[in-house]
Amino acid sequence: MKTKRRSRLFIVLGVIGGLALGSVLLFGAFFKRPEPIPPEKIVTVERGDIARSVVATGKIEPRSKVEIKSKANGIIKALLVDVGDRVRAGQILAQLDKETLEAQVRQAQAALDAEEANLRAAIAALRQARIDAANPDLEFARREYERKLALVEKGLVTQQEFDDARKVYEIAKNRHKLLEAAVRSAAAQVEQARARVAAARAALDQAKENLNYATIRSPIDGVVLTRDTEVGDAVSSILNLGSAATLIMTLGDTSTVYIKGEVDEADVGKIRVGLPARITVESFPDEVFHGTVTKIAPMGVEENNVTTFEVRVSISNPSGKLRANMTANAEIILEEHRDVLLIPESVILYDKDGKASVQLLDPSSPQGFRQVPIKVGISNGLKTEVLEGLKEGDQLVRP
Numbered sequence: 001m002k003t004k005r006r007s008r009l010f011i012v013l014g015v016i017g018g019l020a021l022g023s024v025l026l027f028g029a030f031f032k033r034p035e036p037i038p039p040e041k042i043v044t045v046e047r048g049d050i051a052r053s054v055v056a057t058g059k060i061e062p063r064s065k066v067e068i069k070s071k072a073n074g075i076i077k078a079l080l081v082d083v084g085d086r087v088r089a090g091q092i093l094a095q096l097d098k099e100t101l102e103a104q105v106r107q108a109q110a111a112l113d114a115e116e117a118n119l120r121a122a123i124a125a126l127r128q129a130r131i132d133a134a135n136p137d138l139e140f141a142r143r144e145y146e147r148k149l150a151l152v153e154k155g156l157v158t159q160q161e162f163d164d165a166r167k168v169y170e171i172a173k174n175r176h177k178l179l180e181a182a183v184r185s186a187a188a189q190v191e192q193a194r195a196r197v198a199a200a201r202a203a204l205d206q207a208k209e210n211l212n213y214a215t216i217r218s219p220i221d222g223v224v225l226t227r228d229t230e231v232g233d234a235v236s237s238i239l240n241l242g243s244a245a246t247l248i249m250t251l252g253d254t255s256t257v258y259i260k261g262e263v264d265e266a267d268v269g270k271i272r273v274g275l276p277a278r279i280t281v282e283s284f285p286d287e288v289f290h291g292t293v294t295k296i297a298p299m300g301v302e303e304n305n306v307t308t309f310e311v312r313v314s315i316s317n318p319s320g321k322l323r324a325n326m327t328a329n330a331e332i333i334l335e336e337h338r339d340v341l342l343i344p345e346s347v348i349l350y351d352k353d354g355k356a357s358v359q360l361l362d363p364s365s366p367q368g369f370r371q372v373p374i375k376v377g378i379s380n381g382l383k384t385e386v387l388e389g390l391k392e393g394d395q396l397v398r399p
Contacts, residue, residue: 009097028219037368037397045343045394049384051336052378056261056311060281060326062252063314066239067240069245072096072213076248083227087218088253094248095165096235098160104273105211108204119193130256180361213237222253225324252324258294259330262308265300271332272296276377277313278331279324287323291315293332335378341386345379347396361395369397 022083074096083095109289227249240244259279263271271293279289295312313330315322322328349371356376359369378384390396 030033037361041398042237043235043344043347043396043397043398045341045386045390045392047339047392048342048383049336049338050340050342050378050380051331052334052380052382053331054267054334056259056263056264056277056313056330056332058259058261058328058330059259060322060324060328061260062222062254063255063256064220064227064253064257065220065225065324066222068093068216068218068248068251070096070213070216070235070236071239072101072210073237073240074101074214074235076229076231076235078225079229081224081227081249083225085221089218092214092215093271094229095159096216098211098214099133100205101211101214105204105207107199108207112197112200112204112352115193115196118236119190119197122186122190122193126183126190127225128165129183129186141219147168155326159324207365217253220251220253222251223320224249225248225252253352254317254320254324257322257324258293259311259313259328261328261330263311263332265307268296268300268309268311270334271311275334278333279313279315279328280331281326281328282325283323285323289315290375296346335339337378337385340377341390341392343386343390343396344398345382345384347398348374348376348384349399358390359397361391361397 040073076094077097078095079093080095081087081091087093164304177187191310197262228247229249233246235246235248236244273296275291275293277293280287281289291313293311295310297310298308300309311330313332318356343358349359351357355373357371357373362368362370372389374385374389377387379385
């Protein structure tokens with residue numbers, strides 16, 4: 001009997017112990033603290049500025065760029081500026097050897113002097129021809145002929161006397177015609193001499209102009225971008241060879257520069273002329289420059305099945321820090337909000353209806369966070385504006 005009672009007691013005690021142990025384990029599991037969330041998964045709601053923008057990437061270009069070529073053929077005798085030098089409009093950039101050009105001026109002057117002497121001689125000959133043509137013999141012979149004609153009809157003079165008067169008159173008329181022809185010829189000689197003088201004067205002016213062309217001056221205020229020749233190099237005239245003439249140097253006006261960038265066709269409809277832009281360049285990574293959209297190409301360019309549009313963003317550059325061909329990114333500002341709540345785009349969860357929510361840190365929650373709905377504003381792809389649902393300093397858990 002005692003053995004049976006003892007067995008029952010052990011069974012009861014075992015059941016009671018098992019129940020107690022199960023209760024303890026269940027209680028511990030229910031009230032167990034959640035695993036701590038790694039610090040790298042926690043972000044804080046901050047206040048700051050955000051902008052919705054389109055980025056155009058391209059190269060810095062000067063407002064204007066001028067290729068300097070000579071209007072005269074010759075040899076470069078002096079180069080007075082170098083790459084990077086600032087120049088003013090009218091400043092002398094280079095000199096060609098003037099010896100040959102000066103000789104051409106002297107030759108042209110001598111030719112003009114000779115033609116002017118010929119003109120003076122022709123004018124004198126014309127003056128004499130006009131004097132000769134004004135001889136009164138013709139008028140006297142005409143009157144004598146008319147008088148004898150009246151007398152011969154009355155029988156007061158012989159036929160021989162009348163014939164002699166008529167002969168003298170005919171000779172005078174023929175001589176007058178010859179003198180008039182001589183006047184016309186002398187006048188033509190004068191005109192030809194005048195034309196030769198004009199041609200010689202033009203040749204002299206051209207020679208002087210060529211001599212002036214030997215002094216090459218800057219047409220603009222700007223900076224020397226390239227210098228493509230050296231002293232002693234031969235240069236060809238742009239008047240003879242056009243665009244194939246020798247390039248001496250290139251100037252650029254860098255007081256205002258622009259970015260010649262490309263924008264994808266998906267974004268070009270969002271921008272317009274006059275929008276502000278923030279520009280960054282690799283040479284000055286910690287500095288931001290400000291510009292304005294001044295041109296949007298009306299026609300896109302397709303390459304590798306991608307269509308882009310050229311966009312020009314102008315930048316004031318009085319200090320000259322921005323140089324031609326620097327790589328630059330222009331962030332064209334479409335919309336900007338200042339002093340707003342910001343969170344990383346990566347912490348936002350969207351449901352099937354597009355509603356946004358975040359995981360707000362909550363140590364009292366079994367998971368250590370709870371999901372709360374929020375209302376978002378603009379985004380720049382990295383950060384998003386929060387309009388409702390959070391406050392500054394709230395801590396969020398990355399999904």
